[in-house]
Amino acid sequence: MPGPFNLLTSTLASAARGWTGIRAQPLQDKPPEPLVLYDMENCPYCRLVREVLTELDLDAVIYPSPKRGQRFRPELVALAGKAQFPYLVDPNTDVSLYESLDIIAYLFETYGNGDIPMKWRLGALQTVSSMLASGARGSRGLSVKASRQPEQLLELYSFEGSPYARPVRELLCQLELPYLLRNCGRSELGEWLPPVLRERLELIPDSQLPNRIKLQQEQGRMGIPFLWDPNTGTGLFESDAIVDYLSDNYAV
Numbered sequence: 001m002p003g004p005f006n007l008l009t010s011t012l013a014s015a016a017r018g019w020t021g022i023r024a025q026p027l028q029d030k031p032p033e034p035l036v037l038y039d040m041e042n043c044p045y046c047r048l049v050r051e052v053l054t055e056l057d058l059d060a061v062i063y064p065s066p067k068r069g070q071r072f073r074p075e076l077v078a079l080a081g082k083a084q085f086p087y088l089v090d091p092n093t094d095v096s097l098y099e100s101l102d103i104i105a106y107l108f109e110t111y112g113n114g115d116i117p118m119k120w121r122l123g124a125l126q127t128v129s130s131m132l133a134s135g136a137r138g139s140r141g142l143s144v145k146a147s148r149q150p151e152q153l154l155e156l157y158s159f160e161g162s163p164y165a166r167p168v169r170e171l172l173c174q175l176e177l178p179y180l181l182r183n184c185g186r187s188e189l190g191e192w193l194p195p196v197l198r199e200r201l202e203l204i205p206d207s208q209l210p211n212r213i214k215l216q217q218e219q220g221r222m223g224i225p226f227l228w229d230p231n232t233g234t235g236l237f238e239s240d241a242i243v244d245y246l247s248d249n250y251a252v
């Protein structure tokens with residue numbers, strides 16, 4: 001478990017956002033290709049986009065672009081002209097966009113039922129509370145740390161509002177490690193019970209979400225965050241264990 005202060009501020013960040021980025025709508029048809037997001041973990045604008053990715057149960061390859069990052073920042077400038085985050089690339093439709101609220105509208109129009117929910121029309125309010133959430137995390141997840149680049153993409157099972165997944169995403173961002181974000185929001189009542197209680201009650205919620213089904217089938221349990229590293233064949237639950245693993249294997 002992250003240290004008490006780390007967990008407290010991560011929980012405050014989720015609370016400042018009204019626990020947005022937890023509930024998910026199962027999609028009838030997931031797009032064949034994951035979306036691509038040039039992202040900075042503690043950027044208030046990027047958070048809003050990642051929340052909507054959770055809500056719409058969309059997966060995305062995250063290109064972490066911390067301050068002074070050398071991998072994806074220059075790549076984005078070459079691709080689209082400026083280092084501004086978030087930037088979304090949708091290989092399914094060949095649409096690419098800057099601006100968080102434009103990206104959110106695009107995601108609901110393309111992958112939702114066509115309507116943009118009322119709370120997401122109040123973009124300014126969302127942005128202000130996302131700034132408060134960023135404030136709770138201070139400088140965590142913002143500036144680059146030297147790292148070794150993995151050959152294959154890491155995979156993170158996560159949902160945006162998880163206080164435990166956030167420290168993992170922050171470190172992935174600082175180390176500029178690209179990863180496939182496999183969203184695992186909650187769509188069933190039983191999924192809101194803490195995993196410990198679920199295991200005690202021997203309750204396996206009948207999830208509708210493909211990533212939850214996959215994790216349960218492959219690992220025999222459901223827990224967020226879960227990191228899969230195909231470079232070493234390592235799969236890990238538990239925020240602290242994942243942070244230690246990433247530091248030991250990729251920080252230089």
Ligand SMILES: N[C@@H](CCC(=O)N[C@@H](CS)C(=O)NCC(=O)O)C(=O)O
Pocket residue numbers: 040042043044045046067083084085086098099100101
């Ligand atoms: N209006 C934009 C604002 C985006 C923005 O200002 N992002 C900041 C990060 S929070 C940025 O790209 N800063 C440039 C940098 O980090 O170099 C949006 O909503 O997407």
